[in-house]
Each structure stands twice: as C-alpha cells, then as structure tokens.
Amino acid sequence: MLKFYFGPMDCGKSTLALQMNYNHGRQGRRGLVLTKHDRSGGPKVTSRIGLGLDAIEVVDSLDLVRLVTSHDRIDYLICDEACFYTVAQIEQLADLVDEHGVDVYAFGLASDFRSVMFPAAQRLFELADEVCRLQVEVLCWCGRPGQLNARVVGGAMARTGEQVVIGDTDASPVRYQVLCRRHHRSGRLGEGSFSDAVGDAVGSDQAV
Ligand SMILES: [Zn+2]
Secondary structure, X not given: OEEEEEOOOOOOHHXXXXXXXXXXXXXXXXXXXXXXXXXXXXXXXXXXXXXXXXXXXXXXXXXXXXXXXXXXXXXXXXXXXXXXXXXXXXXXXXXXXXXXXXXXXXXXXXXXXXXXXXXXXXXXXHHOOEEEEOOOXXXXXXXXXXXXXXXXEOOEEOOOOOOOOOOOOOOOOEEEEEEOHHHHHHOOOOXXXXXXXXXXXXXXXXXX
C-alpha cells in the first residue's frame, strides 16, 4: 500500500510520521524512516512540537529499492518530506510496494510557494493507493483554513524563484507562511507580517 499524506507546513505531517513509525514498531514491524531537507538541517525527522528521530537522508542519487533490499527485512517505509524526492524515487516507492511487499507512508507538501505542485507530489497523486489531506488547525491570519505555503522574502510574498529554497532558519532571508487560498492569490500577508518586514527579526514566531 502506497499512501500519501499531504498538507501545508505546520499541519502535523512530521508528527504523524513519527507517530506512525512508533505504532508500527510496537507491532514488531521493521521499518526505515527517510527524510530530505528536514528543518533540523540533518538526517532527522523533527516535528515542531519537539519530537525527533534519526532518519536516512534521501539524496537524489539514492536508489530506494536498493536501500531497502540491502536490509534484512523491511516491512514499511516512512518517507517524510517526500515532495522533495525525485520522480524516479517515487517510482521506486511504487516498485517497493508492488514487487517487495513494503508498505510506504509518504508525507509532504503538495505544492510550492507559487501553488504549483512539486513533481514528486504530482507523481504520488498519480500512483498512490490512497491520498489524504491533513488539516490540523493550521490557520491563515484571517482565520480561514491554511492551505498554501507562501514564500516571503524581505517582507513581501515571492511569486517567482527556485522551487526549493530552504527558509525559516536564522541564516536565511526567506521565510514561509501558510495562507488561505484567497490571501495566497492576493498576496496579503496580514497585519503581523508587516512588522517582520521592517526588521523585527528577533522574536518572530516564523523563525522556527
Ligand atoms: Zn486568509
């Protein structure tokens, strides 16, 4: 079974990934936890509520079928940040399900800061047995459900640029903000964001 859980930042994807790994482990099943570009900056799955677990970093050249078959017995994979994997790696996940009897639980964003789908996420939508939208109380500043990630550079919403830019770190001028569709389309970031833009870098709750 190939399952894809998607949602915006902060919707609890990594927390659910870690919970799922724990549940499967308790049943005596053996799995691997994979991630890419986790917010911790290392090969770890971390969640904003403070849980963490060592994980395998998925670099572009990693063959996931070979990774799994080099192990003794793997029952399942937890694939965090799967939106950043290559399309070929998503195909490998489907191979693992079909040819090797591995259950794959993939977690990630569906779309980038422009609201355009990541290629890997698109392939997951096409191939997954089940797709599940996560909506764990992430709200836009206006109170509507947060659906889309905006990239904010210098206090303004970016509409163009590289698809993957790591933000929300001390060193980066880029941050991400979850917005409802209406405000993603209009580019309005809300009241609190303006003060961020004029230099209130310290104490910003976005600087996670
Ligand atoms: Zn809104």
